[in-house]
Amino acid sequence: xxxxxxxxxxxxxxxxxxxxxxxxxxxxxxxxxxxxxxxxxxxxxxxxxxxxxxxxxxxxxxxxxxxxxxxxxxxxxxxxxxxxxxxxxxxxxxxxxxxxxxxxxxxxxxxxxxxxxxxxxxxxxxxxxxxxxxxxxxxxxxxxxxxxxxxxxxxxxxxxxxxxxxxxxxxxxxxxxxxxxxxxxxxxxxxxxxxxxxxxxxxxxxxxxxxxxxxxxxxxxxxxxxxxxxxxxxxxxxxxxxxxxxxxxxxxxxxxxxxxxxxxxxxxxxxxxxxxxxxxxxxxxxxxxxxxxxxxxxxx
Amino acid sequence: xxxxxxxxxxxxxxxxxxxxxxxxxxxxxxxxxxxxxxxxxxxxxxxxxxxxxxxxxxxxxxxxxxxxxxxxxxxxxxxxxxxxxxxxxxxxxxxxxxxxxxxxxxxxxxxxxxxxxxxxxxxxxxxxxxxxxxxxxxxxxxxxxxxxxxxxxxxxxxxxxxxxxxxxxxxxxxxxxxxxxxxxxxxxxxxxxxxxxxxxxxxxxxxxxxxxxxxxxxxxxxxxxxxxxxxxxxxxxxxxxxxxxxxxxxxxxxxxxxxxxxxxxxxxxxxxxxxxxxxxxxxxxxxxxxxxxxxxxxxxxxxxxxxxxxxxxxx
Numbered sequence: 001x002x003x004x005x006x007x008x009x010x011x012x013x014x015x016x017x018x019x020x021x022x023x024x025x026x027x028x029x030x031x032x033x034x035x036x037x038x039x040x041x042x043x044x045x046x047x048x049x050x051x052x053x054x055x056x057x058x059x060x061x062x063x064x065x066x067x068x069x070x071x072x073x074x075x076x077x078x079x080x081x082x083x084x085x086x087x088x089x090x091x092x093x094x095x096x097x098x099x100x101x102x103x104x105x106x107x108x109x110x111x112x113x114x115x116x117x118x119x120x121x122x123x124x125x126x127x128x129x130x131x132x133x134x135x136x137x138x139x140x141x142x143x144x145x146x147x148x149x150x151x152x153x154x155x156x157x158x159x160x161x162x163x164x165x166x167x168x169x170x171x172x173x174x175x176x177x178x179x180x181x182x183x184x185x186x187x188x189x190x191x192x193x194x195x196x197x198x199x200x201x202x203x204x205x206x207x208x209x210x211x212x213x214x215x216x217x218x219x220x221x222x223x224x225x226x227x228x229x230x231x232x233x234x235x236x237x238x239x240x241x242x243x244x245x246x247x248x249x250x251x252x253x254x255x256x257x258x259x260x261x262x263x264x265x266x267x268x269x270x271x272x273x274x275x276x277x278x279x280x281x282x283x284x285x286x287x288x289x290x291x292x293x294x295x296x297x298x299x300x
Numbered sequence: 301x302x303x304x305x306x307x308x309x310x311x312x313x314x315x316x317x318x319x320x321x322x323x324x325x326x327x328x329x330x331x332x333x334x335x336x337x338x339x340x341x342x343x344x345x346x347x348x349x350x351x352x353x354x355x356x357x358x359x360x361x362x363x364x365x366x367x368x369x370x371x372x373x374x375x376x377x378x379x380x381x382x383x384x385x386x387x388x389x390x391x392x393x394x395x396x397x398x399x400x401x402x403x404x405x406x407x408x409x410x411x412x413x414x415x416x417x418x419x420x421x422x423x424x425x426x427x428x429x430x431x432x433x434x435x436x437x438x439x440x441x442x443x444x445x446x447x448x449x450x451x452x453x454x455x456x457x458x459x460x461x462x463x464x465x466x467x468x469x470x471x472x473x474x475x476x477x478x479x480x481x482x483x484x485x486x487x488x489x490x491x492x493x494x495x496x497x498x499x500x501x502x503x504x505x506x507x508x509x510x511x512x513x514x515x516x517x518x519x520x521x522x523x524x525x526x527x528x529x530x531x532x533x534x535x536x537x538x539x540x541x542x543x544x545x546x547x548x549x550x551x552x553x554x555x556x557x558x559x560x561x562x563x564x565x566x567x568x569x570x571x572x573x574x575x576x577x578x579x580x581x582x583x584x585x586x587x588x589x590x591x592x593x594x595x596x597x598x599x600x601x602x603x604x605x606x607x608x609x610x611x612x613x614x615x
Contacts, residue, residue, distance in 0.1 A: 134456045135456075138459065142460055142462055143497075144457055144495065147457075147458065147496055147497070151491070151495075162455075166456065167434065168419075168434065168456075174430045200443070200446070204438040207434075207454075208432060208434040208438045208439075210431075210432065
C-alpha cells in the first residue's frame with residue numbers, strides 16, 4: 001500500500017467505478033436482470049456517479065441535442081422484457097400443463113403465426129397431453145385450436161399444421177416394419193417434389209403415424225431423430241437474437257423440466273461440448289437465471 | 301328415446317346361466333338368446349358377459365360366434381360388444397370394405413356422435429387394433445375423400461353453443477362461392493365442415509339456406525360418381541338432422557332388392573338405446589307403415605325376431 005494522496009484515491013476509486021460500470025452493464029445485458037447488482041450499485045450511487053454512467057454508456061443512453069443523456073427507447077422496451085422474464089417463467093411454471101400449452105398455442109397464433117411453436121407443442125406432447133391442451137383451449141377461448149389454426153393459416157402449411165395439432169396417435173410400441181420401410185421409400189420419393197410440405201403422403205404419415213412408427217421410418221433414412229429442443233435452446237441462449245427467439249428459453253425449459261430435460265441436457269452437452277447450465281449462467285441474470293438453473297437441475 | 305325394454309332388476313348370473321343352457325346340447329335356443337339379450341341395456345349386457353366368464357371360463361362372444369350364423373350372428377355380435385368397442389369394429393369393417401370403403405359409417409359416427417363419444421371410440425379402436433383410427437383411415441383413402449374423412453374423425457370440435465353471426469354469414473358465402481366455381485374440393489369447404497363447432501356449422505348452413513333458397517345438399521349433386529361429394533352431402537345431412545338421415549338409411553336398406561342387412565343392423569343396434577324411437581316415428585310418418593311391419597316384411601328368421609325385439613316388441 002503506497003502513500004495516501006489524492007491521485008491514488010482517484011485512481012482506486014475510478015478503477016472501482018469501472019468495475020461497477022462493467023457489473024452494471026452486465027446486469028442489464030442478457031436474459032433477465034441481476035437484481036442484486038442493480039440494488040447494491042445503483043442504489044448507492046450519487047447523482048454524479050449515475051451521470052457518469054449515463055455518459056459512459058453508449059449502449060443504453062444517447063446524447064440528446066438539448067444537452068442531456070436520454071435513455072434509448074428501444075432499450076427501455078427491452079428492459080421491460082428482461083424484468084418480466086422471471087414473472088413469465090413463474091406463471092407458466094405454476095399453470096396446469098394443459099392451460100400452459102393452450103395459452104402458448106394461442107399466443108403463437110397471434111404472434112406470426114409462429115409455426116415452430118405450434119409444431120413443437122403438437123409433436124413433443126403425448127397424445128393425452130395434446131388432447132388436454134385442446135380441451136383447455138376450448139375452455140379458455142371458446143373455439144377449438146384446429147378451427148383457429150385452419151382459419152388463420154392460409155398457405156401450404158395449413159394442412160400439415162392442422163393435421164399435427166389434431167392428431168391422437170396410437171402410443172403402443174407395435175410397429176409394422178414392412179409398412180415403415182414402404183413409407184420411408186414413399187417419403188424419399190416425395191422429397192424430390194417441389195412443394196414437399198403440401199405432399200399428401202407426407203402430411204398423412206407425419207400426422208397420423210405413431211411415434212415409434214415414425215422413428216422406424218427415420219431409421220430407414222439414417223437420419224438422427226434426436227431431441228431437437230437442444231438446438232432450439234442453443235439458438236435462443238444468445239445475446240444477439242430477437243425477443244421472440246429469446247422467449248424460447250422460458251418456454252422450452254418450463255415445459256420440459258418435468259418431461260425430458262435430462263435427455264435434452266445430455267444431447268446439448270454431446271452436441272455443443274458445454275453444459276447447458278454453464279451456458280445459462282453465462283447468458284442469464286439474477287433471479288431469472290436462478291429459477292432456470294433450479295428447473296433444469298430437478299431430478300438430477 | 302330408446303326402444304329396447306329392459307327389466308329393473310335383472311340378475312346377470314341368472315341370465316348367464318340361461319344363455320349357457322340355450323347354447324348347450326344339440327342346436328341352439330335362439331329364442332331364449334333373443335328374449336334375454338334383446339331386453340338388456342349396455343351395462344347389463346356387460347355384467348352378463350362378465351358373469352358368464354366367471355362361471356364358465358369362456359367368452360360369451362366366442363360362444364355365440366360358434367353357435368350362431370348369418371345376419372343373426374352378426375347382429376348379436378354387434379349387440380353384445382361394449383358400445384365403443386362395437387363402434388370401433390364397425391369403423392374397421394367399413395374401412396376395410398372393397399373395392400371402396402364404406403365412408404357413410406365414418407361420416408355418420410364422426411358427425412353424429414359427440415366429441416367425447418368419438419374419443420371413446422378412438423381409444424377402443426387403438427386398444428383393439430393397435431393402430432389409431434386416423435392412420436388406418438388415412439392409409440385407405442386418397443385425395444379429397446381422405447382430407448374430408450380424416451378431418452371429420454380427427455378434429456376435436458368445440459362443444460359450446462356460441463354462434464358468431466359474422467362468421468356464419470361469411471362462411472355461408474364462402475361455401476356458396478366454392479360451389480359456384482364447381483370447386484367443391486375447395487380447401488375452405490373442408491375446413492369449414494371439419495373444424496367448426498356443430499352449433500356454428502348449423503348457423504352457417506341455415507344462413508346458406510336463407511341466402512340461397514335451398515339447402516346446400518341440393519347444390520352438391522353434380523357428380524353422382526364422386527364419392528367425395530356423396531360423403532360431403534352425407535356429412536351435411538348428419539349434422540343437420542340425423543334422425544331424418546337414419547330414417548332414409550333404413551328406408552333404402554329395406555327397399556333394396558335383397559335388403560341391405562349390414563346397414564339395417566348398424567342403425568338398429570347403434571340407435572336402439574339412443575333415439576330409435578324418434579327414427580321409428582319419422583319412418584311411420586314418411587312411409588305410412590310402422591317400421592316393425594316393414595322390417596318384418598323384408599327380413600326373416602331369428603334375425604327378424606332379434607331386430608323386432610330391439611325395436612321394442614313385447615312378447
